[in-house]
Structure formats: C-alpha cells, structure tokens
Amino acid sequence: MQQKATDAAVGIRIRVATRDDIPAVARMLADDPLGAGREDDTDPLPAAYWDAFDAMQDQGGNDLLVAEIDGAVVGCLQLTLIPGLARRGMMRGQIEGVRVDHAFRGRKIGEALVLTAIDRAQTAGAGLVQLTTDNSRADAHRFYERLGFSHSHAGLKLALD
Amino acid sequence: MQQKATDAAVGIRIRVATRDDIPAVARMLADDPLGAGREDDTDPLPAAYWDAFDAMQDQGGNDLLVAEIDGAVVGCLQLTLIPGLARRGMMRGQIEGVRVDHAFRGRKIGEALVLTAIDRAQTAGAGLVQLTTDNSRADAHRFYERLGFSHSHAGLKLALD
Numbered sequence: 001m002q003q004k005a006t007d008a009a010v011g012i013r014i015r016v017a018t019r020d021d022i023p024a025v026a027r028m029l030a031d032d033p034l035g036a037g038r039e040d041d042t043d044p045l046p047a048a049y050w051d052a053f054d055a056m057q058d059q060g061g062n063d064l065l066v067a068e069i070d071g072a073v074v075g076c077l078q079l080t081l082i083p084g085l086a087r088r089g090m091m092r093g094q095i096e097g098v099r100v101d102h103a104f105r106g107r108k109i110g111e112a113l114v115l116t117a118i119d120r121a122q123t124a125g126a127g128l129v130q131l132t133t134d135n136s137r138a139d140a141h142r143f144y145e146r147l148g149f150s151h152s153h154a155g156l157k158l159a160l161d
Numbered sequence: 162m163q164q165k166a167t168d169a170a171v172g173i174r175i176r177v178a179t180r181d182d183i184p185a186v187a188r189m190l191a192d193d194p195l196g197a198g199r200e201d202d203t204d205p206l207p208a209a210y211w212d213a214f215d216a217m218q219d220q221g222g223n224d225l226l227v228a229e230i231d232g233a234v235v236g237c238l239q240l241t242l243i244p245g246l247a248r249r250g251m252m253r254g255q256i257e258g259v260r261v262d263h264a265f266r267g268r269k270i271g272e273a274l275v276l277t278a279i280d281r282a283q284t285a286g287a288g289l290v291q292l293t294t295d296n297s298r299a300d301a302h303r304f305y306e307r308l309g310f311s312h313s314h315a316g317l318k319l320a321l322d
Contacts, residue, residue, distance in 0.1 A: 052250030086258040089213030097247040122321045132314035144317045153293035155314025156305045160283045
C-alpha cells in the first residue's frame with residue numbers, strides 16, 4: 001500500500017530524539033506559517049516543552065523522531081502507538097507535528113521521516129497509520145496522498161479554555 | 162467554547178470500562194454500518210479485543226469509557242491523552258470509537274460520552290480534543306460541530322498490510 005523508502009534516505013539519518021534535541025524541535029515547530037503564532041522558541045525554552053517530552057517518555061509508545069543531516073537536526077515528527085478495541089483490537093500509529101527545516105526543503109526529509117514512522121508502526125503491529133493536516137496545507141495533503149494516505153476522514157478539533 | 166452537559170446526563174452513568182465490559186463494547190463496535198465489515202463480535206470474542214484492552218491499560222492515559230443505563234452498557238468511546246511538544250508542549254485528548262447502542266439512540270448518550278471525555282481531557286491538562294470521523298458519516302459531523310468541534314483539518318489514513 002505505502003511507498004517504500006528508496007533514495008529518500010540518502011544522507012539522512014532518522015533516530016529517536018533525546019532531550020538534547022528539544023530546542024531544535026521547538027525551533028522547527030515555530031518556523032512554520034501556523035506554528036509561528038502558537039509556539040515559543042525563545043531562549044531559554046519554556047519549561048512546557050521539556051515537561052511534554054518527559055510526559056511522552058513516561059507514557060510509552062509515544063516517540064519523537066528526528067532527521068539528521070551531517071549531525072544537524074533538520075526534521076521531526078511525533079509517532080504515538082495507540083492500542084484500542086476498534087477494528088478487532090487494532091493498534092494505530094498516529095503522526096503529529098511533522099516539520100522540516102526550511103533550509104533543507106526538497107531533500108525528501110519529510111518523506112524519510114514519514115516512511116520511517118510507517119515502518120516503526122508496522123513493526124510494532126499497527127494496522128493503520130493516521131494523521132490530520134490543517135485544511136490550509138494543500139501541499140501537505142498532496143504529499144501524504146503521494147505516500148499512499150487516503151483523505152477518508154474529516155479532522156475535527158475542539159480548543160479547550 | 163464547548164457545550165456543557167445539562168440534561169444530557171439524566172439517567173446515564175459514564176464510567177471507565179473494566180474487562181467485563183469488553184463483549185458489550187465489541188458488540189457496539191460491530192453494530193455499525195462501517196464496523197460490520199471490520200469487527201468480529203462472535204462468542205467467544207477473538208483474543209485480540211482482550212489483548213488490546215490490556216495494552217491500553219499498560220500504556221497509561223488511554224481509557225475506554227462506557228455509558229450505562231439501568232446497569233446496561235449502551236455506549237462507549239476511547240479517550241487517549243497524548244502529550245507532545247507541538248503548541249508549546251500541549252497535551253491533546255484524542256477520541257476514537259464512539260458508539261451508541263441502536264436501541265438507545267436519541268437519548269443523548271453520545272453527547273454525554275463526548276462531554277465527559279472533554280471534561281476528563283481538560284481536567285488532565287489537555288488544550289485540545291480531536292477526533293476524525295469518516296467522510297460518509299454526515300450525521301456525526303453535525304453532531305460534533307454542534308458540540309463545538311471545528312472541521313479544521315483533513316483526516317488521512319493509511320492501511321498497513
């Protein structure tokens with residue numbers, strides 16, 4: 001179903017993030033048309049980012065992946081494995097927060113990240129990988145459809161006070 | 162932002178599910194136009210449902226809620242709390258597998274379940290509650306929009322082999 005990584009991974013290393021990667025990830029989250037208004041990558045970084053990373057570690061099945069080129073962190077995504085009863089007890093892999101450093105666009109870093117996440121989810125036994133993408137991100141829709149994703153669902157969000 | 166539970170909860174008890182609730186939940190998941198083809202509520206129930214429930218318990222922050230009327234389980238949903246770095250380290254509440262027993266439709270059981278999930282997510286510190294709903298479920302879209310959800314995103318899925 002999904003496209004396989006071929007030349008996508010040349011020179012790109014995808015690995016699970018450590019605490020040392022948090023500032024680079026926060027910077028990429030902020031360097032985005034939608035992220036600009038809702039992130040804060042000031043130095044020192046707000047404690048909420050570090051706390052969130054710790055909460056991810058504590059939960060289990062909730063990993064931040066980063067892409068490295070020549071030792072520099074140039075991309076990230078979050079992959080959460082979600083067991084559940086639906087679809088005969090099928091585990092889902094959920095992707096959030098996919099970002100690539102603007103200076104490194106066009107080098108298939110996003111593709112390498114997403115294909116790695118798909119592989120990890122499949123290896124863990126997931127039957128589905130899912131994500132939502134803002135209606136305004138037309139390029140992202142095309143990117144995911146090219147990787148085999150189907151726009152089968154509506155993504156609904158409710159902001160809490 | 163979200164609608165408050167008012168008369169929705171009369172006679173309905175929402176609680177966290179136990180293992181004893183799994184057959185009733187599997188039955189409701191199967192008794193659905195889309196679920197019919199992808200669930201299996203035969204007796205004995207496939208082990209995958211029990212295993213998935215155990216995996217949810219092991220993960221933490223991943224609860225199955227059920228609605229009871231007069232001691233009978235008549236509705237369910239899954240609420241997963243997902244910490245993450247995006248949006249200044251904001252936790253998300255994710256809803257999956259919302260079902261109400263057909264014989265009990267029109268009694269605001271779905272509303273009581275979703276409002277309870279929202280309250281639980283908010284109490285746990287989440288800044289957002291999210292879900293996807295199949296493009297074919299027009300009634301569900303209206304239901305969630307009435308509860309304050311916004312159709313701001315596309316929901317993309319990739320089935321794994």
